[in-house]
Amino acid sequence: MNITVSQAIAYSFLGFAIVFLGLILLMFVIQIMAAVMKKGKKKDAEAAAPAAAAAPAAPAAPVAPGSAGEIKLYTVSDKEAAMIMAIVANKMNRPLNELRFKSIKEVK
Secondary structure (H helix, E strand, O other): OOOOHHHHHHHHHHHHHHHHHHHHHHHHHHHHHHHHHHHHHHHHHHHHHHHHHHOOOOOOOOOOOOOOOOOEEEOOOHHHHHHHHHHHHHHHOOOHHHOOOOEEEOOO
16 A cells, blocks of 8 residues: 555654543543542541540650650651561561661652
8 A cells, every 4th residue: 555745644643643632631530530539638637637636645655665765757657657667677687676766758
């Protein structure tokens, strides 16, 4: 099958148009999914806020024997920090009370 130069150019533009249309549709799907995920996080935060506000503030507990003091957490929950510390201790084959963590921060 022989095609002319003008037909080849038309097919090229048609191919580009189809690819860009697919990319635009993918962009809209991702934006819709992001909006749905943000709504889910808001609902979880709103549900957790009254429970946290209702709990009375506990007095500062004394440091446990063998612990290395306080740790600063930046954008990391207590549960995530505990998992990270446990993984590090396991990989280093050392007991957790022999390690000292100064701070944990999520890198984005």
